[in-house]
Amino acid sequence: MILSAFKTKEEILRIPPTFFPEKPVFDNFFIVWNFANLGRAFLNSLIVSLSTIVLVILSSSIAGFAFAKYNFKGRNLFFMMLLSTLILPFFITLIPNYLLITWFGWQNSYWALIIPFCVSSYGIFLMRQYVSTIPDELLDSARVDGSSEIRIFWSIVLPLCKPAMSVLALWTFLTSWNSFFWPFIVISSKEMYTIPLALISLQQSSLGQRLYHLCMAGVAIATIPLLIFAIILQKWLIKGMSGALGLKL
Amino acid sequence: MPYRAKYSPYFFISPALLHFTIFWLFPIIFTFVLSFMNWNPLSPLSSMTFAGLKNYEAIFNSEEFWISVKNTFYFAIVSQPITMIIGLSLALLLKDIKGGSIFRTVIFLPVITSSVGISMIWSWMYNPTYGIINNVFSKIGLPKVNWLGEPATALPSIMVVDIWMWAGYHMVLFLAGLQSIPPDLYDAAKVDGATGISITRHITLPLLKPIALFVIVMSTIGALQIFDLVWVLSGMEYAGGPAMSTLVMVLEMYKVCFRRLLFTEASAMAVVFFLIVLILCIIEFKLMKGGEYA
Numbered sequence: 001m002i003l004s005a006f007k008t009k010e011e012i013l014r015i016p017p018t019f020f021p022e023k024p025v026f027d028n029f030f031i032v033w034n035f036a037n038l039g040r041a042f043l044n045s046l047i048v049s050l051s052t053i054v055l056v057i058l059s060s061s062i063a064g065f066a067f068a069k070y071n072f073k074g075r076n077l078f079f080m081m082l083l084s085t086l087i088l089p090f091f092i093t094l095i096p097n098y099l100l101i102t103w104f105g106w107q108n109s110y111w112a113l114i115i116p117f118c119v120s121s122y123g124i125f126l127m128r129q130y131v132s133t134i135p136d137e138l139l140d141s142a143r144v145d146g147s148s149e150i151r152i153f154w155s156i157v158l159p160l161c162k163p164a165m166s167v168l169a170l171w172t173f174l175t176s177w178n179s180f181f182w183p184f185i186v187i188s189s190k191e192m193y194t195i196p197l198a199l200i201s202l203q204q205s206s207l208g209q210r211l212y213h214l215c216m217a218g219v220a221i222a223t224i225p226l227l228i229f230a231i232i233l234q235k236w237l238i239k240g241m242s243g244a245l246g247l248k249l
Numbered sequence: 250m251p252y253r254a255k256y257s258p259y260f261f262i263s264p265a266l267l268h269f270t271i272f273w274l275f276p277i278i279f280t281f282v283l284s285f286m287n288w289n290p291l292s293p294l295s296s297m298t299f300a301g302l303k304n305y306e307a308i309f310n311s312e313e314f315w316i317s318v319k320n321t322f323y324f325a326i327v328s329q330p331i332t333m334i335i336g337l338s339l340a341l342l343l344k345d346i347k348g349g350s351i352f353r354t355v356i357f358l359p360v361i362t363s364s365v366g367i368s369m370i371w372s373w374m375y376n377p378t379y380g381i382i383n384n385v386f387s388k389i390g391l392p393k394v395n396w397l398g399e400p401a402t403a404l405p406s407i408m409v410v411d412i413w414m415w416a417g418y419h420m421v422l423f424l425a426g427l428q429s430i431p432p433d434l435y436d437a438a439k440v441d442g443a444t445g446i447s448i449t450r451h452i453t454l455p456l457l458k459p460i461a462l463f464v465i466v467m468s469t470i471g472a473l474q475i476f477d478l479v480w481v482l483s484g485m486e487y488a489g490g491p492a493m494s495t496l497v498m499v500l501e502m503y504k505v506c507f508r509r510l511l512f513t514e515a516s517a518m519a520v521v522f523f524l525i526v527l528i529l530c531i532i533e534f535k536l537m538k539g540g541e542y543a
Binding site: 081 | 272280372
């Protein structure tokens, strides 16, 4: 795939196909950047993903904290309901969620891409798991000293959760960056395309004109940063996945 | 517990609770409600009227609906066990090998890459004229195949991509499970004279059962919701594949809802699909649990 991105249009259509490009061409990357407006798509994806991450981390930590360190009425019930959201297929909520978006007037906006995902049950489980390892004595001694609960959370619990928050941030970033179906439904204008949508429109327009070289270049641009990012941090990602299962790796 | 602490938890879970209610609880209930209603989405909500089972009737009479159910079933039931077996085998093979972590990374990469990017690459590879697969085939004397264009091969081709994508995920989960098996068990078995294969069969596999159960149920639920791969690999706007061979449940729901604007019918579909997922999972759960002899 990567190699194909460097071939010229003529070469990529040649039969039988060659493996290495004969005369590597860098133009493809620039062409596809403009053609598919990847710059704008990158910006959109970045805005959405980063916002989602911040909100998810915040909401997951406070909820995880509550589940881990307090005993309150309805705790188990709510926990079970959150668990169910991980098992239930998404399409059961699809249509009304779409309707909600239109009722709020959020269609084709960043809000539609961020808000429905700013709370994550997975995130809550992860943070709950992690917070439960914090000794109660730490919190109690803070209470004895007269600290408010919010302060306890902000100054004691949160700084201790940095590893879990990093894992959550990475995982949320990936799922947000790669998400296709929901943006596909709520976004309708090219300026608001996220990376997956931009790639799809590229693929679409190339069907008739056989612009495979551009497609490959586009995918390469979109994917390679992510791959490098992921390879470096893969250890954290795997920790995050098994973390939610309660397994320690 | 101090006064403050009594009410703090409610404060802390309020965002989650609010979000859950708006984006999960309400939608699930509303989907059920919509499925029994008559409503044109282009007109105001107040024009909704009760329709009884009309929507369900409509979808059960629709040929596309049944085809989509069949295709989705076929897809999930065939591809997930294969993915799991491959993932398990990879985990068993790679757990102790030096340099295994490199392999693990490589195999895990597809899981992290966007499904859109992956399906675009594969659609290129599957191209009958210019794609690498047919090129290799013709070099070794096998006939060229129109992978995505023939009804018989279209869905299996997509299955291959899905398996390729998720094997790494399964592998990672099984690796985690393998690491949780106490080494003493292996030592005890070796003392008793057990060999490699026997150890795997009688110690490793049974102890992995809980994880395998979790994996197969979760991945089946995921597979039944497949859309991204099918959308790209079946020609996008014309998706549904040759002779509707790749029409899957979510795709059909998308078409009915957003192309034909039949929101209420699509809601009925969502309910039926949901029940299908539920039943399939219960069956799988019972099947897997049944083999336990603990």
